[in-house]
Amino acid sequence: MAEKFSHNPNIVSLDLNFAALKYNRKKIKKINPKAKITYIACDYLNLPFKNSAFDCITSYYGFPNMAQSSPRVMQESYRILRRKGLVLDTRILVSDKDEYYNQLKSIATANMNFPNPEIVSVEQLILQIYKKIGFSEFKNEKIGESIGEFNELDIIPMQGQKFKSSVLIIKK
Ligand SMILES: C[S@@+](CC[C@H](N)C(=O)[O-])C[C@H]1O[C@@H](n2cnc3c(N)ncnc32)[C@H](O)[C@@H]1O
Numbered sequence: 001m002a003e004k005f006s007h008n009p010n011i012v013s014l015d016l017n018f019a020a021l022k023y024n025r026k027k028i029k030k031i032n033p034k035a036k037i038t039y040i041a042c043d044y045l046n047l048p049f050k051n052s053a054f055d056c057i058t059s060y061y062g063f064p065n066m067a068q069s070s071p072r073v074m075q076e077s078y079r080i081l082r083r084k085g086l087v088l089d090t091r092i093l094v095s096d097k098d099e100y101y102n103q104l105k106s107i108a109t110a111n112m113n114f115p116n117p118e119i120v121s122v123e124q125l126i127l128q129i130y131k132k133i134g135f136s137e138f139k140n141e142k143i144g145e146s147i148g149e150f151n152e153l154d155i156i157p158m159q160g161q162k163f164k165s166s167v168l169i170i171k172k
Helices: 016-033 063-080 099-111 125-132
Strands: 009-017 039-043 055-061 079-092 137-148 163-172
Touching: 009 016, 009 099, 016 039, 055 125, 063 125, 079 125, 125 137, 125 163
Parallel strands: 009 039, 055 079
Antiparallel strands: 079 163, 137 163
16 A cells, blocks of 8 residues: 555554554665555454544454454444445465365354454455444455365464455445
8 A cells, every 4th residue: 555655645553553554664665765644553343533533444464463353343443434345364274164164254253252253354344343333335355265275374274165255345
């Protein structure tokens, strides 16, 4: 994004973790030194912004990390977006018909104290929540699909499992 924009929009980059913001700032400075970005360490569940303050919200695999509080994250997005504003919510999506989904659900429930793992990665269920909150239009822009490889850092192993990566485009 920092590479592509030609005008100079007001961008806020936020994360709960100050170190993540520091890392992003350094990286973006190299890509586009002219980008005007305000970095704010804050909790997405309780954002320090006025209602209808933003035209667009982007999450690049960020929202699934807050999925235990999923409806609250989507409500905050709705609150700070102007009318007809967009959420671009990039996620890994899996089918609830696949065996991997059952695996994901049982590991997350047993080991991660996760009450509702299905809302992390099943498209219809994620969109249902957006809709209930009041968002009006939904589109899925697929980025790619693949089979998971072994990664020792995976909390829930994905090796051999089918998954898609998509941007869910949601309009207020
Ligand atoms: C997978 S990373 C996002 C990666 C990032 N989009 C990128 O491309 O580098 C998830 C991030 O969510 C942040 N996070 C988790 N809970 C949060 C919350 N409640 N509010 C704000 N950020 C949160 C974590 O600190 C972590 O940096």
